[in-house]
Amino acid sequence: MSNSTQSAALPRTAMIGVGSMGGAILAGLRAPGVEIELPIAVTARSVSSAAAFEGADDVVAYAGESDPDANRHAVRGAGLVILAVKPWTVAEAARGIADALEPGAIVVSVAAGVPSSAIEAELPEGVAVVRAMPNTPSHIGRGVTGIAGGASAGEEAVATVRRLFETVGEVLVVREDQINDVAAVSGSGPAYVYLYAEHMIAAARRLGFDADQARLLVQQTIAGAAELMVRSDDEPEQLRRNVTSPKGTTERAVEVLQAADWGDLFDRALAANVRRSEELERGE
Numbered sequence: 641m642s643n644s645t646q647s648a649a650l651p652r653t654a655m656i657g658v659g660s661m662g663g664a665i666l667a668g669l670r671a672p673g674v675e676i677e678l679p680i681a682v683t684a685r686s687v688s689s690a691a692a693f694e695g696a697d698d699v700v701a702y703a704g705e706s707d708p709d710a711n712r713h714a715v716r717g718a719g720l721v722i723l724a725v726k727p728w729t730v731a732e733a734a735r736g737i738a739d740a741l742e743p744g745a746i747v748v749s750v751a752a753g754v755p756s757s758a759i760e761a762e763l764p765e766g767v768a769v770v771r772a773m774p775n776t777p778s779h780i781g782r783g784v785t786g787i788a789g790g791a792s793a794g795e796e797a798v799a800t801v802r803r804l805f806e807t808v809g810e811v812l813v814v815r816e817d818q819i820n821d822v823a824a825v826s827g828s829g830p831a832y833v834y835l836y837a838e839h840m841i842a843a844a845r846r847l848g849f850d851a852d853q854a855r856l857l858v859q860q861t862i863a864g865a866a867e868l869m870v871r872s873d874d875e876p877e878q879l880r881r882n883v884t885s886p887k888g889t890t891e892r893a894v895e896v897l898q899a900a901d902w903g904d905l906f907d908r909a910l911a912a913n914v915r916r917s918e919e920l921e922r923g924e
């Protein structure tokens with residue numbers, strides 16, 4: 641990797657689809673201090689989604705509903721193109737932009753269950769395809785993204801995509817056959833945390849706290865515990881033991897929780913997630 645690849649501003653970037661995930665990456669890219677050639681071009685299907693960017697000087701938005709060539713307009717002049725549409729529409733989106741892509745463009749797909757080969761089949765020679773599996777905390781620069789180059793992607797393309805996702809959090813380069821596992825752990829992971837938060841808030845309310853009180857107690861507990869885990873050299877198990885005084889109150893609650901066999905529960909949940917990626921790969 642050359643020094644210029646490491647230090648240069650990110651190239652002009654187009655984002656095809658700017659919903660939950662595309663929007664989170666975009667928010668991270670628009671944060672102060674991120675060096676990227678502007679404007680970032682984004683597309684949505686509906687006029688109402690694109691209208692959210694009216695008046696922005698760093699983003700230009702197109703809507704397929706009013707402009708059938710929206711995606712093609714967006715990718716013109718872009719060195720990086722992020723496909724952030726639903727998995728079952730990725731191949732069609734790639735086909736639609738194929739002849740408008742800049743030579744040497746890098747196409748990054750964040751879709752679950754869409755192999756790079758399926759995207760490469762729609763694109764001209766010389767376009768590098770990289771898979772990425774980010775997560776929504778990218779919105780605040782705290783994402784984690786697994787990336788894997790397809791057969792068309794050389795080291796430099798993977799390095800550029802790495803720099804892209806490093807602007808919105810941490811990056812792990814993996815083999816493409818590990819992307820489904822990344823989706824199961826960290827791509828979907830925030831949902832598991834929010835599910836835990838939902839249940840803790842509901843349980844706190846049943847103890848008698850009002851909605852604001854319950855939200856404050858649970859939100860700050862999760863945020864504080866997560867930040868402590870990130871900053872500490874201790875493993876989560878030790879951090880748990882630090883809370884669990886012998887013969888104390890935590891011990892009793894943890895005993896109840898452990899009885900639910902979380903190991904088996906998480907094995908089954910992650911396996912179900914991976915199976916869904918495999919179904920998507922088969923077009924189901």
Ligand SMILES: NC(=O)C1=CN([C@@H]2O[C@H](COP(=O)(O)OP(=O)(O)OC[C@H]3O[C@@H](n4cnc5c(N)ncnc54)[C@H](OP(=O)(O)O)[C@@H]3O)[C@@H](O)[C@H]2O)C=CC1
Nearest residue numbers: 657658659660661684685686689724725726727750751752
């Ligand atoms: N959500 C997540 O946490 C994660 C999602 N992913 C992947 O990200 C991808 C997008 O998921 P998500 O963001 O949740 O989905 P959303 O439904 O939130 O967003 C989809 C976006 O695509 C737009 N869109 C639909 N069709 C087109 C089209 N033909 N051309 C341009 N834009 C179009 C939609 O526009 P409109 O708003 O007008 O409908 C919307 O902006 C999926 O492939 C998913 O696997 C990966 C990791 C995590």
Ligand SMILES: O=C(O)[C@@H]1CCC=N1
Nearest residue numbers: 751752823827828829
């Ligand atoms: O639920 C999904 O399919 C996407 C992929 C990972 C997170 N969200």
